Amino acid sequence: MTDTAADLVLYGSPVSPFVRKAVAVCLEKDVTVDIEPVDVFNPPQWFRDISPMKRIPVLRDRSIAAEGVGGTIADSSAICGYIEKKHPSPTLYPADAFAYGRALFIEEYADTHLAAACGLGIFRPIFFNAMQGKDPDLAKARAAWAEDLPAILGYLDGALDGEDYFAGGALSIADISVAAVLMQIALVAHMPLDDFPALQAHFARISARPSIAGPFAKADGFIRKTLPDRFDLT
Ligand SMILES: N[C@@H](CCC(=O)N[C@@H](CS)C(=O)NCC(=O)O)C(=O)O
Structure with a gap:
């Protein structure tokens, strides 16, 4: 743990993939971060003030400012970049220029x-x-799985290009981002990735890391209270 680590607080919920991404970056670096829940769909004024796009997560570094807009960063990619600068080791951004660019692109794509x-x-x-007591819209979810996901998953599968990681031959922000977002499907449905074997292996490997599995377990515990079972998308 670092001396300044307790200064960091993330406003949001582990149900958000962007919150989980930022938490994973902290955990990989052994940086302590508090999570303070906020209802992003009906946020209090103090949250609107620090989240101009009305999105979670927002990070506050209390060592910069304990209230107001000062000390806040309102986007997961910006948050992760800040944490990398503040706590450089272990690095989650490749040193090689092209691999760095690829990692940022894969993060953005995710x-x-x-x-x-x-x-x-x-x-x-x-x-x-x-959550609203309605039947799940399985038709919409199945259409997304059948029509939208194959091209996206196919691109990611090919982008691995026989490697264990997306960029730079080591764990990076790219791997964390993809796993965090893909898990949004796994929270509510079975996610057969057999047609995308490289991505399937990558997802299994990355999602087993404590930095990814821990926040996912918290989100899963919350979701299972409303949805005891996962649905089939096929
Ligand atoms: N680019 C932003 C996206 C954040 C985002 O979209 N968060 C969602 C939760 S997963 C949100 O706050 N949604 C609120 C809404 O749609 O009103 C980031 O990476 O932090």
């Missing part, structure tokens, strides 16, 4: 394209409906 397909396409139609 956070945008993959997250839209997993979150808006599958997680929300199932879990948000269940």
Whole structure:
């Protein structure tokens, strides 16, 4: 543990893949971070003030400022970049210039394209409906799995190119981002990845890391209270 670690607090919930990504980066670096829950769909004014896009996570570094906008960073990629600078070891960003660029791209691809397909396409139609006491919209989730996911998963499968990691031959922000976002499907449904063997092996390996498995277990415990069973997408 580091002296300054207790200064960090993440506002959000481990149910968010972006919160889990930031927590995983902290855990990989043995940096202590508090998590303070916030209802992002009906946030208090203090949260609106520090999250101009009304999104979680927001990080506060209390050693910079304990309240107000000062000391806050409101985006998971920016948060992870900050944590890397503040706690450089072990590095989660490749040293090689091209591998660094690839890692940032894969992170962005996971956070945008993959997250839209997993979150808006599958997680929300199932879990948000269940939270509102409605039947899960399995038709929408199955359409996303059948029509949107194959190209995205195929790209990621190919991007591994026979390697264990996406960039730089070592664990990086790319691997953490992809696993954190893919898990959004695993929270609500069975996720057969047999057609994408490289990605399947990567997901099994990365999601077994305590930094990824721990936050996932917290999210899973929350989801299972509403949805005891996972659904079939095929
Ligand atoms: N690019 C942002 C995305 C954050 C994001 O979309 N978070 C979702 C939760 S998974 C959120 O806050 N959604 C609130 C809403 O849709 O109103 C990041 O990486 O932090």
